[in-house]
Amino acid sequence: MPLWNRCAHAARSAGDPREGSAPPAQRWLLIEHPGPWGFNALTDSGIPPAVVTALSDWAAAEEARIALVRRPGRRPVTRTRRWFRVDSRPGRESIRTGTADSDDELAVAVHGAGELLAEPLNLVCTHGRHDPCCAVHGRAVASALAEADPVTTWECSHVGGCRFAPAVVLLPHGYVLGGTTIGEAIAAVRNYRAGKLDPHGARGRSSLPPAAQAAEHYARVATGNEHLDALRLLRAAPEGDGHWHVHLANPHCTVRLRERWVDVDRPLTCAATAPGRMRVFDLLALSQ
Numbered sequence: 001m002p003l004w005n006r007c008a009h010a011a012r013s014a015g016d017p018r019e020g021s022a023p024p025a026q027r028w029l030l031i032e033h034p035g036p037w038g039f040n041a042l043t044d045s046g047i048p049p050a051v052v053t054a055l056s057d058w059a060a061a062e063e064a065r066i067a068l069v070r071r072p073g074r075r076p077v078t079r080t081r082r083w084f085r086v087d088s089r090p091g092r093e094s095i096r097t098g099t100a101d102s103d104d105e106l107a108v109a110v111h112g113a114g115e116l117l118a119e120p121l122n123l124v125c126t127h128g129r130h131d132p133c134c135a136v137h138g139r140a141v142a143s144a145l146a147e148a149d150p151v152t153t154w155e156c157s158h159v160g161g162c163r164f165a166p167a168v169v170l171l172p173h174g175y176v177l178g179g180t181t182i183g184e185a186i187a188a189v190r191n192y193r194a195g196k197l198d199p200h201g202a203r204g205r206s207s208l209p210p211a212a213q214a215a216e217h218y219a220r221v222a223t224g225n226e227h228l229d230a231l232r233l234l235r236a237a238p239e240g241d242g243h244w245h246v247h248l249a250n251p252h253c254t255v256r257l258r259e260r261w262v263d264v265d266r267p268l269t270c271a272a273t274a275p276g277r278m279r280v281f282d283l284l285a286l287s288q
């Protein structure tokens with residue numbers, strides 16, 4: 001498929017809105033796995049089915065997302081694998097890490113104490129077997145971020161929203177960026193480490209419901225507030241007929257949105273064969 005006909009190029013050309021599109025995840029579990037990654041990374045990984053089931057059960061109970069990770073560039077195969085368990089819930093942000101010498105030991109990652117990691121992590125989706133756009137756009141960004149910060153940068157398997165490739169995830173907060181250039185990604189990581197978030201390119205925070213993600217985006221744009229922990233969610237209340245009333249704090253801000261689904265005349269992923277539907281959040285009112 002030519003580059004101009006891929007899902008990310010089509011989404012960028014159409015101006016698909018990104019706000020409110022971060023995948024849901026209160027927690028993240030990252031497992032080092034050099035690959036190759038099949039279409040379904042975890043189940044195709046070669047990890048024993050019993051371990052996959054245990055990890056998947058934990059993820060379902062904890063509203064977590066599991067991703068395989070690897071270092072950008074050449075990846076030597078080692079017996080010992082690193083794991084990271086991330087809490088992205090507001091006010092509880094943390095990363096714990098440990099190692100497993102065998103696949104069977106990976107089940108420890110979901111409850112083991114591990115070591116508290118002070119440094120943040122940068123993930124870039126490069127899962128080309130799930131969607132070519134993730135590899136085409138993600139690998140260059142991952143390589144550039146790794147050159148600037150090799151310790152905290154990892155390639156990862158499918159994040160979601162492939163048409164917004166490259167997807168960059170800032171952990172532990174779980175902010176997901178989409179469609180960023182190399183320069184924008186480097187700046188976003190630098191700002192994140194300084195406790196700031198530029199709403200440009202931000203799809204939302206994984207631990208927030210989609211309407212709250214969109215409300216935070218609109219509030220950051222309107223107020224110019226880039227402090228990472230600003231505009232904390234107090235309440236997101238549906239009002240019927242797709243309308244939402246979202247209350248944010250620090251500073252106080254009230255956002256009214258309309259959620260709607262839009263039929264588009266194109267597939268929304270490279271693997272899809274039929275036109276898709278996408279969710280859109282319209283800003284109706286914002287008061288401070």
